[in-house]
Amino acid sequence: MTAVTQRAEFSGHSGARLAARLDIPDGAVRAWALFAHCFTCSKDSLAARRISAELARAGIAVMRFDFTGLGSSEGDFASTNFSSNVEDLVAAAEWLAEHRGAPEILIGHSLGGAAVLAAASALPGVKAVATIGAPADVSHVLHNFGHQAEAIERHGEAEVSLAGRPFTIRRQFIEDARSTDLAARIAELRVPLLILHAPLDEAVGIDNAAQIFAAARHPKSFVSLDGADHLLTSPADAAFAAGLIGAWATRYLAPDEAQDAKPVEDVRVAETGQGRFQVVVQAGIHRFMADEPEAVGGSDTGPSPYDLMAAALGACTAMTLRMYAGAKKLELGLISVEVRHARIHMADCLECTEEQRAGTGKIDRFERIISVDGGTDPELARKLVEIAGKCPVHRTLEARSTIVTRVQ
Template identity: 50%
Template sequence: MPTENISISTASGHALSGSLEMPTGLVRGAALFAHCFTCTKQSRAAIEVARALAGEGIACLRFDFTGLGGSEGEFGRAGFATDVGDLVDAASYLFERFAQPILLVGHSLGGAAVLAAADDLGFDKVAAIATIGAPSDVPHVLHNIKGDLDAIRDQGQGEVTIGGREFCLGREFIERVESADLLAEVGRLRRPLLFLHSPTDDIVGIEHASALFAAAKHPKSFVSLEGADHLLLKDADARFVASVIASWAHRYLPMREDWPMPDEGVVVKSGHGKFGTEVHTVSHRFIADEPKSYGGDDTGPTPYDLLNAALGTCTAMTMKMYADRKGWPLEGVTVEVRHERNHKEECHHVAAMEQGTQLQALHRTINLQGDGLDEEQRAKIIEIADKCPVHRTLEGELHIHTEAAG
């Protein structure tokens, strides 16, 4: 997906480092992802969820909390309240840019943070909230800190180890974590909520999901992540979570009414990235792109893929329709189409062309499935392939008229 590097200014004066995953085509909405305790925006869950949402037309910002990854500030003196403040600043950036309510997504402590941030941000700016493995009590994260917390309370700061990494924590960090009352915050929410949690999570137990779900008001949903670990280290688990959230979010980030849906033909609009493009028909929409070798993001078929597909699909449909009409036992059709830019034909073909015109070709290979077909039927069905409407259009005299819109 096209990715923008974002710097977000905070109320405390330092900058947060963010990556905004943009849809290849048009933007239907925006989302904000909050990573887990001491992780960064580069965590597997952050990347998978952000890109899945972008694939559904939802721009997703993943960022580093204060003092982590590429963000400025001191992590050891920040605490939960600072995480919430970071989220409010990041969400405000998205709201200003896209001018519509956003989706909040949080993993582990990031999940607790998005639940707490919704009230500070304002419910009118929040479309829905999804959490992954979130704790129901914020002080729970202190159990994952190896160090003398009592000494830090007495002396003001001290060295600790979190997830194998060394940090210097201040008294303020511990006090801010201990003062959070998350269940009360959840009880006040009036936004759609989705809780995803693994029943075998050995860092944040499943009882936390039960407590959050019980405290929440409807509409609320729960998805069990059977077999997943807390950090979603398995690709399949991260992708499953991403797909569930992306699908669920559709209900709360509906398609914009001002998107072009033509009465006939297609409408093509440029999207994001170097070549990202969105195609709208009367009743469908899809994206097109170029491969990475051409400078694209490879998020959709290329224009020539679509040209090949037009011939291939029309060929298959025409042959199927003909066989059905005849009552012949055609079980299926496989059509392979390949485009050749420089096609060297016999000399009299080349001579008949205007000077400088490039001769191109589409190569079509057809496989008919159906053991009950005899040789004569097979030959007739193959012959019908050349009579498909797209084939006739491509080989006929085709004029393209272009005009500038008023």
């Protein structure tokens, strides 16, 4: 489903106004998640944006924000440290709980992963925690300072270049990082933990994932982001990580709500904004992608509209035949239905009526092939063809329908 992004602000640990974005599903919200970005990154990093968007399409709303002194947030970065980041995270969770809904999922990238591990025990509403490329020891971040670390400790502060940008780092940042016992915080976790890490991560080695896994209690899971880099710069890697988090968290969330309580067969389709044709289809509690093949400009991330139409006919046929077999107490093996769709010239339609063949233009032709495990005798096969013709979708496709359209 399409994510509607809204801006928000809240007060951080020092009272500074922190900037946030809320990625909200255009429909029922299954749960809220809180995303903590990587060290000196921002809420608008590629990983943060892509993962939040993917989760929103799955019905999980996400709040992502800039830590104090970073991105669009106010405050002095030089006065911050890991502990203040954790306090900012708790403040974000409290604001979210008051204005939207308490976060049930915490997601942290890199040092943000360490922050969610440290903050989780202070947030009683959290049901699951996921980390991406997180360090097992907060002091791991200090290697980013190189030879300047000695200057920081000697003079009290120094300017450090991180990702090509200058940042003032003070001695208190180093002292706070060294004094934080993250392993003890991880051991205190009483919620499920998902650890995502790339084996070839050059910024935070894969051994950190092993240490976090060893320190955590069950239930805990580790998934390798094979081929990904630390920042998840590949859209495919970010989408894969988001899909894993969404699927994994489902086990710990309340059941999804049907999109509409009215007694109608209501389906909602919305553009995702990703790719030329990609849409999210929501039917009751079920959500999935629809798209077009790459050959016609799509991304091929889901079945095409005509694929879905053929699937509707095939599914309806199998269900109708099963109902018939049950009513007649027939010992009928498992049914499979293959449906092929094509647009052919009316004159070439051998199965059409004389009136149809006399027409001009093209007609949609659906070829339906029914298979039954164990086979059938000729008489039963003829009966199954007859019953298949009574499938409601079959009748809808053969009959004339009325489509009422309005723009609101």
